[in-house]
Amino acid sequence: MGSFTYDASTNRGWVRLKLADTQPETHVFDDEEIDAFLSRGGSVDAAIYLGAQAALAQAARATAARSESSNRGSRTIDDSHRVEAWKGLLVEYSHAAPGRKARVTFDGGRPWDRC
Numbered sequence: 001m002g003s004f005t006y007d008a009s010t011n012r013g014w015v016r017l018k019l020a021d022t023q024p025e026t027h028v029f030d031d032e033e034i035d036a037f038l039s040r041g042g043s044v045d046a047a048i049y050l051g052a053q054a055a056l057a058q059a060a061r062a063t064a065a066r067s068e069s070s071n072r073g074s075r076t077i078d079d080s081h082r083v084e085a086w087k088g089l090l091v092e093y094s095h096a097a098p099g100r101k102a103r104v105t106f107d108g109g110r111p112w113d114r115c
Contacts (some may be wrong), residue, residue: 001071002031002032002033003030003031003032004024004027004030004031005031006022006024010064011038011044011047012031012034012035012038014044015034015037015038015044015048015051016029016049018032018048018054019048019051019052019089020085021051023103028055029051029054029055033051033054034047034051037050037051040098041059041074041096041098042098043096045093045095045096046053046096046097046098048089048093048096049090049093049094049096049097050098051065052086052090053090054091056086056087056090056104059082059083059086060083062081066085072106
């Protein structure tokens with residue numbers, strides 16, 4: 001397991017804050033991963049976008065794995081609220097997506113428009 005630090009006055013800390021990844025006991029990303037998002041993205045906003053993209057992929061994999069186990073009789077865990085939150089961040093920060101020219105939307109609109 002990699003390292004975890006949180007200082008909101010740094011770029012890494014700001015990315016953690018925007019990704020709601022500020023608790024050492026439950027953090028999603030190691031410092032090295034956040035640093036990779038910053039390096040790859042070239043800006044804090046792009047790093048937030050890349051982090052949300054990675055978190056959405058992790059949530060999708062976890063949901064799929066749980067779905068398989070629920071077919072074998074385990075209880076079902078609903079992660080849809082987490083998935084919607086990650087999608088919302090992708091929409092919000094799509095302007096900073098590396099290599100993207102268009103804004104990202106899901107189901108033809110922004111998730112908060114459906115609330």
